[in-house]
Amino acid sequence: MSNPNRSNVPEPRGSFDLLTPEAAVTAVESAFGFVLDGTVNPYPSYVNRVYGMRRDEGTDVVAKFYRPGRWTPEALAEEHEFMLDCAAAEIPVAAPLPDENGETVAELTISDDEAEQTYYFSVFPKMGGRNFDAETDDHWVRLGGILGRCHRVGASREAVHRAVCRPEDLTAGFVRELSDERVVHPGCREEFEQICETTIATIAPLFDDAFFQRVHGDCHRGNILDRPGDGLLIIDFDDMMVAPPVQDIWLLLPGYATDCGRELENLIDGYEQFRPFDRRTLELIEPLRFMRMVYFLAWRARQRHDYWFRVAYPDWGSEAFWIQEIEDLRTQATVIRNELPAIT
Structure with missing residues (x-):
């Protein structure tokens, strides 16, 4: 029996319409x-x-x-391998x-x-828990500590089937996907491609000397829970990738790195109780933020044919939508230029 909720849009990759x-x-x-x-x-x-x-x-x-x-199944196996490695090292994960x-x-x-x-x-x-809202210096040190432990384990193996967080590969691939599938509104496509290509060319050299390893990849505060009596718990390794360790650091910050000096110092202090942190990679934070903005656009685009998505976001992909997204990307590109005058 056909699904009455399905429109005449061709079934795309990534649809959950058949799963009940x-x-x-x-x-x-x-x-x-x-x-x-x-x-x-x-x-x-x-x-x-x-x-x-x-x-x-x-x-x-x-x-x-x-x-x-x-x-792929191989990529999923590497995600699970990382989690099992963490569990073997007594790092709380599900x-x-x-x-x-x-x-x-x-x-x-x-x-x-x-x-x-x-x-x-x-x-x-x-494995339940409550959101961990870091309010004191000690809280930020605790967050840094569990990341340091996780990254110490992450560096112990390679992951050849996971995404590698380089702008000229990963982010440029998302830009091509959005353009090739004509997701970007025709009136905005040229401007979108221009701001992305220019920014990628600007930030790519910054990653050349960085150390890459297995990281969580989506380590915002919603993915670290507090379990009273058991400590902090890391959840949802779905976006696990190969990246500089700072990828997991910056997502925990409540704002731009320049406005979060105290939180950042405490994070690094906790982190370095378990392994060294290369402070030179702090210059990657705002480039990584730009990359995540493009990443999020691409992943939303892959859901655009889902019935629930079409209902919840009927204006997604409109010209007005893309005008605002391009303005946000342009603002972030300006932040990068202002913070990295030596490469612009």
């Missing part, structure tokens, strides 16, 4: 050998589909269905559970009269 909670429960039971009690709680996630489930004996688990086309074959990535294929889609998925223990 019932299909998710059946897939988890089949792959992991669990007996579930039927509880299904959808979690808010704009990239993946995430469901809270409960086993018959009362244990809560979280099933994550990864957006199709985003990661490490993936093995299925009946000992693997942490399972596969589900669903089809109807109109389309077929394959989903990779994994199951994690549910």
